[in-house]
Amino acid sequence: MSSVDIVIAGGGVAGLTAAAAFGAAGYTVVLADPAPAVAAQNDQRTTAFLQPARALLEQAGVWPLIAGDAADLRVMRIVDAAKQPAVSADFVSDEISDQPFGWNFPNALLRAKLLERIAALPQVQIRFATRYESHLAQDADVRVQLSDGIVRARLLIGADGRASNVREQAGIKARASSFAQKAVVFSVTHSQPHDNVSIEVHRSGGPFTLVPLPDRDGKPCSSVVWMENGARAEDLMALDDAAFIAAAQDRSADVLGQMALASKRQLWPIIAQRAAHITAPRVALMAEAAHVMPPIGAQGLNMSLADLAALLDLATPAGLGGGTMLRAYARRREADIALRMAGVAALNHASIAALPGIGALRARGLRAIHGPKVIRQALMRLGLGVR
Numbered sequence: 001m002s003s004v005d006i007v008i009a010g011g012g013v014a015g016l017t018a019a020a021a022f023g024a025a026g027y028t029v030v031l032a033d034p035a036p037a038v039a040a041q042n043d044q045r046t047t048a049f050l051q052p053a054r055a056l057l058e059q060a061g062v063w064p065l066i067a068g069d070a071a072d073l074r075v076m077r078i079v080d081a082a083k084q085p086a087v088s089a090d091f092v093s094d095e096i097s098d099q100p101f102g103w104n105f106p107n108a109l110l111r112a113k114l115l116e117r118i119a120a121l122p123q124v125q126i127r128f129a130t131r132y133e134s135h136l137a138q139d140a141d142v143r144v145q146l147s148d149g150i151v152r153a154r155l156l157i158g159a160d161g162r163a164s165n166v167r168e169q170a171g172i173k174a175r176a177s178s179f180a181q182k183a184v185v186f187s188v189t190h191s192q193p194h195d196n197v198s199i200e201v202h203r204s205g206g207p208f209t210l211v212p213l214p215d216r217d218g219k220p221c222s223s224v225v226w227m228e229n230g231a232r233a234e235d236l237m238a239l240d241d242a243a244f245i246a247a248a249q250d251r252s253a254d255v256l257g258q259m260a261l262a263s264k265r266q267l268w269p270i271i272a273q274r275a276a277h278i279t280a281p282r283v284a285l286m287a288e289a290a291h292v293m294p295p296i297g298a299q300g301l302n303m304s305l306a307d308l309a310a311l312l313d314l315a316t317p318a319g320l321g322g323g324t325m326l327r328a329y330a331r332r333r334e335a336d337i338a339l340r341m342a343g344v345a346a347l348n349h350a351s352i353a354a355l356p357g358i359g360a361l362r363a364r365g366l367r368a369i370h371g372p373k374v375i376r377q378a379l380m381r382l383g384l385g386v387r
């Protein structure tokens with residue numbers, strides 16, 4: 001039986017970052033993921049990292065590999081396109097910091113760079129096409145049954161996503177609520193520059209968010225998360241490219257000029273889900289295994305990296321995976337997770353309330369903008385560590 005400090009179940013962006021960070025900190029790590037190594041190249045999502053995530057990526061030795069591929073996020077603009085003419089409000093990072101409030105990266109690139117970093121860390125072993133199956137926690141260690149054998153460790157990190165097997169095997173319940181929405185995710189090039197402004201267009205159904213990416217083929221480029229009620233989102237996915245981009249153009253209220261489709265489209269269900277606890281003996285849950293939220297406010301992976309920062313901070317070679325470390329992890333993270341999830345749910349409801357049919361819920365005037373803006377400002381301050 002092989003023996004390491006930490007077994008990580010799950011090789012999404014969260015699990016890979018954890019492997020790089022713990023490896024860089026000197027711990028021995030085995031990471032298992034049932035997917036083949038190339039699978040996630042299909043991920044059309046991008047991730048906007050907020051400021052605190054950068055420090056963690058620097059610590060893990062990942063930032064220097066990705067910095068050149070980042071698009072700075074300096075302004076967040078909220079546009080109410082239900083009004084004619086459309087009105088907008090800006091949230092500017094300079095208001096609270098001299099840094100951009102975030103940086104946006106394609107997930108596929110992040111994964112590739114994380115794997116490159118991990119390849120330079122001999123103490124980290126990645127096992128693709130290998131599944132976590134079960135574990136047996138004991139006083140001093142945990143025996144983790146992977147599909148290719150048993151590994152003994154002192155800490156098992158469940159980073160195995162929203163349907164986490166680690167969570168289930170640890171007997172931890174998760175409460176989910178559905179927003180009856182789905183997100184259509186894709187990238188576009190556009191005729192007007194984005195000027196590092198992330199734009200959220202509100203009109204009906206849910207926000208249409210354009211987040212800056214580095215130029216593609218000499219043209220300004222952005223990723224789009226278009227949230228709609230489920231049936232409408234399915235209809236959009238069924239359109240051919242020309243009809244789809246025409247619908248997207250209309251929904252964008254032309255905020256970035258003429259758009260052209262620059263990627264495949266992907267459909268993501270929108271749920272909120274929270275694990276009742278984030279620890280069990282010798283087990284720590286992180287990322288979507290612990291919390292899932294609608295993709296607005298750039299909180300998802302940033303919360304996951306806050307989980308990781310806490311684990312790293314609390315880990316000591318002697319106390320790794322022990323009761324003291326895990327109790328401190330739960331204390332540090334559970335209240336913060338609850339607070340942010342409430343904020344994102346409020347932001348999502350404020351946006352859905354902008355539907356014409358439930359217009360009565362929305363005070364006349366700029367509520368559609370100021371509701372989200374106030375909540376977002378609070379969330380961004382939380383995200384940036386400014387309270």
Ligand SMILES: Cc1cc2nc3c(=O)[nH]c(=O)nc-3n(C[C@H](O)[C@H](O)[C@H](O)COP(=O)(O)OP(=O)(O)OC[C@H]3O[C@@H](n4cnc5c(N)ncnc54)[C@H](O)[C@@H]3O)c2cc1C
Pocket residue numbers: 009010011012013014015032033034035045046047048049130131132133159160161162165183185225268286287288289295298299300301302303304
């Ligand atoms: C449309 C969209 C846009 C988003 N935009 C942002 C953003 O701008 N900023 C932000 O911070 N967040 C964003 N998020 C959220 C962010 O993408 C997620 O929080 C993050 O990618 C989830 O990472 P994860 O590693 O927890 O989960 P996943 O990416 O789901 O990874 C889980 C991994 O676990 C593996 N696995 C499953 N079962 C097992 C098993 N039995 N054993 C071992 N491994 C297993 C899977 O193969 C998978 O590789 C967005 C989400 C969506 C849907």
